[in-house]
Amino acid sequence: MLTTTITRPAFTFPGPWLGGVSLVAGPLLLLAGTLLRLGIPFFFPHQLAAYQRQPMLVATSYALFLAGVIALWPGVVAVAVRIGVTRPAWALWGGGLVIFGLFARAFHHGADAFAFSLADAGGPEVATRAVGAYYRHPEWVASSLAAAVMLGWIVLAIGCHLSGVLRPAPAIALALMSGLMLGVLKGSTWASVVQVAGLTVAFVPLGVTLLRGAERPSRRTLLRTTPLVLLFLAGSVVLGQLG
Numbered sequence: 001m002l003t004t005t006i007t008r009p010a011f012t013f014p015g016p017w018l019g020g021v022s023l024v025a026g027p028l029l030l031l032a033g034t035l036l037r038l039g040i041p042f043f044f045p046h047q048l049a050a051y052q053r054q055p056m057l058v059a060t061s062y063a064l065f066l067a068g069v070i071a072l073w074p075g076v077v078a079v080a081v082r083i084g085v086t087r088p089a090w091a092l093w094g095g096g097l098v099i100f101g102l103f104a105r106a107f108h109h110g111a112d113a114f115a116f117s118l119a120d121a122g123g124p125e126v127a128t129r130a131v132g133a134y135y136r137h138p139e140w141v142a143s144s145l146a147a148a149v150m151l152g153w154i155v156l157a158i159g160c161h162l163s164g165v166l167r168p169a170p171a172i173a174l175a176l177m178s179g180l181m182l183g184v185l186k187g188s189t190w191a192s193v194v195q196v197a198g199l200t201v202a203f204v205p206l207g208v209t210l211l212r213g214a215e216r217p218s219r220r221t222l223l224r225t226t227p228l229v230l231l232f233l234a235g236s237v238v239l240g241q242l243g
Contacts, residue, residue, distance in 0.1 A: 012081060016214035019078025023207025026072030027200040033065030034188045034196045044115070044131045044185035048124040051116055059116060061188075066109040069102050075203060076102070076156070078210065083159040090159030097152030104145035104182060111184040131184055146182060153177040157202075166202060173198035 014022070037058060040050040051058040080095025111134060119127035157175035160166035166174065176198035179191065217225070 014074040014077050016078075016210040018074045019081075020075075020207045020210035020214060022071055022073070022075030023078065023203040023210065026068050026075055027196065027203045029064050029068030029071055031068075031193075031196045031200050033061045033063070033068060034192050036061035036064065038188045038190070038193060040187050042181075042187040042189060045124075045128050047185040047187050048115065048119055048127050048131070051119055052124045055116075055120075062109065062112050062116075066106065069105045069109070073099055073102055075207060079156065079160065079165060079203075079206070082165045083156075083163045085163065087159050087163040090155065090162060094152060094156030094159045097148040098156050099152075100145050101149035101152045101182075104142045104149055107142040108182065108184050115185060134184060149180075149182050150178050160202075166206070170202040170205070174202035 037047070037050070040046060040058070047058065076095055076098050080091040082091075083094065084091035111131075115127045115131050118130050154175050157166070157171045160174060161168060161171035176195045180195045181192070
């Protein structure tokens with residue numbers, strides 16, 4: 001008697017859907033946030049003064065940038081998994097350093113948001129003094145991740161090139177992200193635009209490739225999953241606003 005064994009493809013995290021969406025959405029959100037505050041002088045007193053003049057524009061730019069930072073980590077994991085097939089050491093160090101750097105950027109956005117709330121409550125002068133005091137405050141954890149921010153993208157880009165995940169030109173574009181400034185209430189320059197555009201050039205086509213190769217979900221799965229996802233997103237927004 002013959003038996004047929006059906007083998008399912010091995011599960012990998014984050015998978016082509018989550019990884020592909022991340023590689024497309026993350027860089028585009030970062031680029032949108034970077035472009036929105038282009039033209040505002042770079043350092044925090046000018047950022048806070050601009051927030052007083054155009055609070056919706058400045059707050060939106062920072063929110064989009066944070067959304068991009070959060071959205072990007074599954075894509076970085078997906079890229080590291082692909083690198084790891086042939087270059088596991090480069091995948092480990094590149095992916096790990098970049099993700100640690102994303103944590104640092106998320107931390108700094110928390111300080112950004114608090115500075116904006118201080119500006120709302122007491123004016124930009126109060127917020128400016130508070131941010132200046134922060135820069136003199138001996139914070140050790142997030143500040144110690146600066147090396148990870150700078151080196152991570154370079155290591156990941158080299159791993160992408162050596163493993164064949166990216167061609168030389170997109171790999172070089174990816175490495176440009178190492179120069180993107182880190183800190184509280186840092187503005188945008190044309191160099192920032194070039195650096196984030198390099199990330200977009202490297203990651204978005206890779207994300208599209210992942211999505212095109214992904215197995216299409218069945219109609220039943222879509223009908224069952226879509227309402228749950230929308231309900232979760234709506235509930236998260238409401239719960240977050242309730243504090």
